[in-house]
Amino acid sequence: MKVLIVGSGGREHAIAWKVAQSPKVDKIYCAPGNAGIAQVAECVPIGAMEFEKLAAFAKEKEIDLTVIGMDDPLVGGIVDVFEEKGLRVFGPRKNAAILEGSKAFSKNLMKKYNIPTAAYETFTSPEDAVAYLETAKMPIVLKADGLALGKGVLICQNLEEAKAGVKELMLDKKFGAAGNEIVIEEFMTGREVSVLSFVDGDTIRIMSSAQDHKRAKDNDEGLNTGGMGNFSPSPFYTKEIDAFCQKHIYQATVDAMKAEGRPFKGVIFFGLMLTADGPKVLEYNARFGDPEAQVVLPRLENDIVDVFEACIDGKLGEMELKFDNEKATVCVILASDGYPLHYEKGFPIEGLEAFEGKEDYYVFHSGTKFDEQGRIVTNGGRVLGVTATGATLKEARAKAYEATEWISFQNKYKRNDIAASVMEL
Numbered sequence: 001m002k003v004l005i006v007g008s009g010g011r012e013h014a015i016a017w018k019v020a021q022s023p024k025v026d027k028i029y030c031a032p033g034n035a036g037i038a039q040v041a042e043c044v045p046i047g048a049m050e051f052e053k054l055a056a057f058a059k060e061k062e063i064d065l066t067v068i069g070m071d072d073p074l075v076g077g078i079v080d081v082f083e084e085k086g087l088r089v090f091g092p093r094k095n096a097a098i099l100e101g102s103k104a105f106s107k108n109l110m111k112k113y114n115i116p117t118a119a120y121e122t123f124t125s126p127e128d129a130v131a132y133l134e135t136a137k138m139p140i141v142l143k144a145d146g147l148a149l150g151k152g153v154l155i156c157q158n159l160e161e162a163k164a165g166v167k168e169l170m171l172d173k174k175f176g177a178a179g180n181e182i183v184i185e186e187f188m189t190g191r192e193v194s195v196l197s198f199v200d201g202d203t204i205r206i207m208s209s210a211q212d213h214k215r216a217k218d219n220d221e222g223l224n225t226g227g228m229g230n231f232s233p234s235p236f237y238t239k240e241i242d243a244f245c246q247k248h249i250y251q252a253t254v255d256a257m258k259a260e261g262r263p264f265k266g267v268i269f270f271g272l273m274l275t276a277d278g279p280k281v282l283e284y285n286a287r288f289g290d291p292e293a294q295v296v297l298p299r300l301e302n303d304i305v306d307v308f309e310a311c312i313d314g315k316l317g318e319m320e321l322k323f324d325n326e327k328a329t330v331c332v333i334l335a336s337d338g339y340p341l342h343y344e345k346g347f348p349i350e351g352l353e354a355f356e357g358k359e360d361y362y363v364f365h366s367g368t369k370f371d372e373q374g375r376i377v378t379n380g381g382r383v384l385g386v387t388a389t390g391a392t393l394k395e396a397r398a399k400a401y402e403a404t405e406w407i408s409f410q411n412k413y414k415r416n417d418i419a420a421s422v423m424e425l
């Protein structure tokens with residue numbers, strides 16, 4: 001069969017790499033893709049938001065299955081466009097992708113269905129937001145309602161910062177229309193865990209847990225990024241926590257979406273905070289995480305195409321997901337120095353061939369392209385996800401960091417403490 005993947009990051013590289021292992025698949029396309037994805041797929045220069053062009057391409061090439069990796073096209077309704085044209089596609093429709101697309105929607109859903117999350121209020125008027133803040137407990141969290149590349153969340157230590165945050169989001173419109181409405185919520189403390197799941201509208205199957213490192217610098221300093229590295233599984237995600245989440249969060253979310261007439265098919269990514277009062281939902285995403293996909297998919301033992309098909313057909317209940325739980329994975333992002341603000345790109349990348357034929361080592365491309373001379377060059381803030389599996393997190397971490405040394409490019413930057421906090425456990 002022929003598969004089309006929509007997106008261009010490390011997540012889509014991991015998905016394409018996994019799809020390529022399926023014996024059912026003889027051709028993979030990726031739009032727009034990148035220089036790493038080009039190793040396993042034919043990249044086509046169509047943007048992820050060009051729904052009509054993508055659907056026309058899928059028709060023309062008789063694509064059997066399209067997989068949407070990114071949030072923007074999902075929230076924008078790409079799945080509806082494909083389905084209207086009779087094309088098979090993996091991902092939530094627009095009315096379900098709102099679970100990620102609107103934080104106000106997701107918070108209201110959790111409140112209505114008693115799914116544990118931080119206490120909150122929503123505001124469309126900056127004056128009302130400020131009036132509320134004047135009596136609120138600090139620190140406090142401000143969130144733009146809409147998509148903001150993971151950067152629309154402000155943690156404010158005092159009233160002054162919170163008022164400045166309201167101005168930034170609602171008046172200066174730093175994230176555009178995403179700030180027309182904001183959520184103000186209680187500040188929570190605890191360990192963060194990401195849990196990815198496959199959903200077929202009714203049934204939910206959890207993948208392995210992971211822990212992200214969102215800040216740009218070591219010791220969780222610096223600005224929030226899309227993610228600077230992560231590891232899987234999280235040793236903090238115990239059987240007891242899993243049992244609690246299965247009971248109060250996962251199925252409850254799927255049932256709530258169904259009850260609202262918005263059945264969810266695709267991947268739900270639960271961002272959880274393990275608080276002293278138990279696990280609570282920080283956020284939902286309607287897609288694989290990036291780089292969560294890079295640490296979770298290498299340990300998935302199923303044919304991923306079978307899992308995608310089961311989700312589309314509502315048959316996930318007939319399938320068991322299998323993970324290699326004997327192994328752990330660590331991913332260290334090699335970024336362009338200056339990310340997430342200003343950085344240069346276009347620098348040649350050396351050393352990629354060192355990964356060829358090495359079991360347990362993976363280099364997923366996030367922001368790379370071919371230059372006019374056919375060299376692979378940097379093309380984004382996050383450049384590569386250097387990933388390794390090992391018998392333990394410690395081994396996986398040592399291998400991943402070893403492999404980061406194989407690669408060189410001008411302005412290469414990485415965090416040095418990915419997974420460091422779990423080394424003593």
Ligand code: AMP
Pocket residue numbers: 118141143150153155185186187188189192214271282283
């Ligand atoms: P989100 O995009 O909602 O996951 O938020 C981005 C990051 O902000 C999270 O990964 C947390 O580190 C932090 N964060 C979000 N909401 C809260 C909260 N209510 N309390 C504490 N930290 C939060």
Ligand code: GLY
Pocket residue numbers: 150212226227285288289290291292
């Ligand atoms: N790594 C966080 C995300 O994909 O949203």
